[in-house]
Amino acid sequence: MTMADVAHEAGVSVASVSNFLNKQPYMSEAMAARIAEAIDRLGYKVNSSARNLRSGRTRLLKLVIPDLRQVYFSELAEDILAEARQHGYGVIVESTTNNRARELESIASMGTHSADGLILSPLMMTVDDIAALDGDYPLVLLGERLFGVNAPHVVIRNREGAAAATYHLLDAGCRRIAVVGAVPHPEHDFSSGSIRTHGYREALAARDIPCDDSLLIETQGWGSADGLAAVDTMLESGLQFDAVFALNDLLAWGVLRELRERGVAVPDDVRVIGFDDVEESAYMVPSLSTVNPGREAIARLAVESIIQQVESGSRAPAQTIEAPYSLSLRESSPALACA
Amino acid sequence: MTMADVAHEAGVSVASVSNFLNKQPYMSEAMAARIAEAIDRLGYKVNSSARNLRSGRTRLLKLVIPDLRQVYFSELAEDILAEARQHGYGVIVESTTNNRARELESIASMGTHSADGLILSPLMMTVDDIAALDGDYPLVLLGERLFGVNAPHVVIRNREGAAAATYHLLDAGCRRIAVVGAVPHPEHDFSSGSIRTHGYREALAARDIPCDDSLLIETQGWGSADGLAAVDTMLESGLQFDAVFALNDLLAWGVLRELRERGVAVPDDVRVIGFDDVEESAYMVPSLSTVNPGREAIARLAVESIIQQVESGSRAPAQTIEAPYSLSLRESSPALACA
DNA sequence: CTGAAAGCGCTAACAA
DNA sequence: TTGTTAGCGCTTTCAG
Numbered sequence: 225m226t227m228a229d230v231a232h233e234a235g236v237s238v239a240s241v242s243n244f245l246n247k248q249p250y251m252s253e254a255m256a257a258r259i260a261e262a263i264d265r266l267g268y269k270v271n272s273s274a275r276n277l278r279s280g281r282t283r284l285l286k287l288v289i290p291d292l293r294q295v296y297f298s299e300l301a302e303d304i305l306a307e308a309r310q311h312g313y314g315v316i317v318e319s320t321t322n323n324r325a326r327e328l329e330s331i332a333s334m335g336t337h338s339a340d341g342l343i344l345s346p347l348m349m350t351v352d353d354i355a356a357l358d359g360d361y362p363l364v365l366l367g368e369r370l371f372g373v374n375a376p377h378v379v380i381r382n383r384e385g386a387a388a389a390t391y392h393l394l395d396a397g398c399r400r401i402a403v404v405g406a407v408p409h410p411e412h413d414f415s416s417g418s419i420r421t422h423g424y425r426e427a428l429a430a431r432d433i434p435c436d437d438s439l440l441i442e443t444q445g446w447g448s449a450d451g452l453a454a455v456d457t458m459l460e461s462g463l464q465f466d467a468v469f470a471l472n473d474l475l476a477w478g479v480l481r482e483l484r485e486r487g488v489a490v491p492d493d494v495r496v497i498g499f500d501d502v503e504e505s506a507y508m509v510p511s512l513s514t515v516n517p518g519r520e521a522i523a524r525l526a527v528e529s530i531i532q533q534v535e536s537g538s539r540a541p542a543q544t545i546e547a548p549y550s551l552s553l554r555e556s557s558p559a560l561a562c563a
Numbered sequence: 564m565t566m567a568d569v570a571h572e573a574g575v576s577v578a579s580v581s582n583f584l585n586k587q588p589y590m591s592e593a594m595a596a597r598i599a600e601a602i603d604r605l606g607y608k609v610n611s612s613a614r615n616l617r618s619g620r621t622r623l624l625k626l627v628i629p630d631l632r633q634v635y636f637s638e639l640a641e642d643i644l645a646e647a648r649q650h651g652y653g654v655i656v657e658s659t660t661n662n663r664a665r666e667l668e669s670i671a672s673m674g675t676h677s678a679d680g681l682i683l684s685p686l687m688m689t690v691d692d693i694a695a696l697d698g699d700y701p702l703v704l705l706g707e708r709l710f711g712v713n714a715p716h717v718v719i720r721n722r723e724g725a726a727a728a729t730y731h732l733l734d735a736g737c738r739r740i741a742v743v744g745a746v747p748h749p750e751h752d753f754s755s756g757s758i759r760t761h762g763y764r765e766a767l768a769a770r771d772i773p774c775d776d777s778l779l780i781e782t783q784g785w786g787s788a789d790g791l792a793a794v795d796t797m798l799e800s801g802l803q804f805d806a807v808f809a810l811n812d813l814l815a816w817g818v819l820r821e822l823r824e825r826g827v828a829v830p831d832d833v834r835v836i837g838f839d840d841v842e843e844s845a846y847m848v849p850s851l852s853t854v855n856p857g858r859e860a861i862a863r864l865a866v867e868s869i870i871q872q873v874e875s876g877s878r879a880p881a882q883t884i885e886a887p888y889s890l891s892l893r894e895s896s897p898a899l900a901c902a
Numbered sequence: 903c904t905g906a907a908a909g910c911g912c913t914a915a916c917a918a
Numbered sequence: 919t920t921g922t923t924a925g926c927g928c929t930t931t932c933a934g
Binding site for chain 2: 267269270271272273274276277280282284291292293295298299301302305306309314315316317318319321335336337338447448449452474478481482484485503504507508509
């Protein structure tokens with residue numbers, strides 16, 4: 225079943241059928257009608273391989289993320305899928321399972337023209353790898369900062385978001401805010417963890433409050449089990465604190481659970497705030513206050529940039545596109561009544 | 564940069580380059596070496612659009628699921644991605660956001676040969692829609708049963724899994740097992756909810772224990788907020804129960820949290836068991852016992868079936884492939900000591 | 903406004 | 919063992 229069959233059925237040329245399908249202007253009503261009718265009489269569908277070869281486009285994007293099992297990424301992926309769909313693009317999703325070699329493979333596969341553009345959330349790549357991103361194909365980087373790549377970055381305002389959370393807690397009168405999941409001694413200087421920790425420090429500094437490093441609690445990972453363990457450690461060591469800023473929502477879930485377990489009232493004794501504004505956080509008990517990193521905006525901005533690049537036929541220059549953050553204040557640290 | 568360039572560079576014919584790339588036998592070492600060298604001197608990559616058109620294959624699968632934000636599906640998707648990858652296939656992921664029209668669109672798009680096969684998790688489609696699945700392209704259905712479709716189904720053993728959970732609780736001495744998320748009066752007869760409820764009833768019946776319908780607690784949705792609300796209702800109505808079987812893990816999370824809130828000890832006063840064995844469930848406090856529906860096996864079986872269909876060149880006949888389930892017993896309802 | 907024809911880059915049948 | 923060649927089905931000039 226090819227276009228030639230349709231052309232024959234309608235008694236017109238293949239070119240006309242193609243024009244009809246691609247909504248070219250200047251076609252008589254009559255011909256359009258006949259073609260339309262032939263198409264659905266025959267149940268014709270264009271063959272995308274042929275179209276792709278000829279047009280040099282696939283209307284497919286490649287999304288490469290570290291791990292779909294992490295809520296943050298699955299929600300991000302869902303948003304990106306929706307946005308791409310609106311623009312008429314499909315998405316090939318690849319999970320690198322936190323594996324550098326996989327990240328590089330996914331990038332290399334862009335050479336085959338199987339997708340029109342790449343949205344990459346790099347996690348394990350290092351500066352040594354950025355040469356792999358050379359090329360003229362449409363590319364957008366997400367999240368973690370990777371310097372020296374000649375492409376747009378859509379980033380979370382980690383520093384500002386963390387600072388905003390901290391200001392909020394300070395405004396609520398908290399003075400000993402523990403940071404769960406902190407990176408007190410930045411190694412990979414630009415991980416979300418260290419930037420968020422930095423934002424916290426900055427907010428304290430702006431208010432002339434000294435930062436007590438014993439409040440910076442490092443954790444093994446960033447799952448709820450780690451949040452829970454952190455609270456145990458804090459309580460057992462006799463640490464004094466009147467708020468917890470967990471650097472992601474999963475940590476915060478564990479924190480909430482363990483505080484309750486230990487009979488610490490939230491938010492009365494201790495306020496708790498997270499980061500990510502994952503869907504399920506709104507349904508915790510108490511519901512979790514958290515920093516909304518603008519996931520939907522990230523999805524939208526990333527897809528828009530990629531598509532603009534696809535349409536312009538070349539990669540956009542390096543630039544940083546910041547997504548708007550906001551605080552989603554819920555029961556674990558309610559908004560302040562106006563004074 | 565085409566194959567002709569490589570051929571020219573290596574001083575051979577395009578056919579030889581193609582043979583080399585497709586690992587045909589019968590090629591002299593010398594020629595292979597020269598081609599290999601030319602390829603990486605030029606940094607050549609095959610153009611997949613051209614290959615796809617010519618070969619009639621894309622080495623792409625389409626995965627259509629209701630919602631990536633639901634943990635169950637994001638974990639399933641991750642497993643399917645991994646499995647497909649092992650077989651050298653990429654995956655176009657589409658989320659239907661619980662929307663019947665989207666499901667139908669995704670199916671219709673198979674006509675364009677943009678993917679070699681479809682793995683579909685139908686949710687909103689009805690028997691009226693199954694004609695849309697007619698065709699000869701490789702297809703595997705996941706989860707919810709859809710009768711009359713001429714393709715393999717990979718299914719969870721909902722009934723058996725639910726019965727196993729129930730037997731486990733009965734063996735532990737529980738006699739009043741509340742079912743949260745139950746479907747007491749099946750409407751869509753073959754939803755997971757009603758089958759699991761059925762499995763529960765069946766287990767009671769097998770032990771000659773009458774089923775008290777007041778223990779079947781319906782919920783609005785299947786999120787943790789619903790589980791929480793269910794416990795409130797149960798407690799407030801004075802319902803007596805010594806165990807809760809939540810029909811999915813999210814419900815169970817809410818149940819655990821609210822029981823703790825109300826001072827009900829788990830598992831001492833009330834045992835709790837869920838269904839899905841989602842990753843995060845192992846990190847709840849107490850850690851959640853749950854039915855492992857064999858997600859990895861589902862991913863493997865689905866991908867294997869699709870690929871076998873792709874390779875055989877046509878759709879496999881209707882058949883039901885059941886994934887092995889098991890109980891993941893953790894703190895919320897520990898395994899029984901041997902008597 | 904419509905049609906004829908030239909490929910897009912590759913694979914596979916066939917010839918050598 | 920290697921090379922020649924005919925398309926795969928479509929889009930897109932360009933002529934009519």
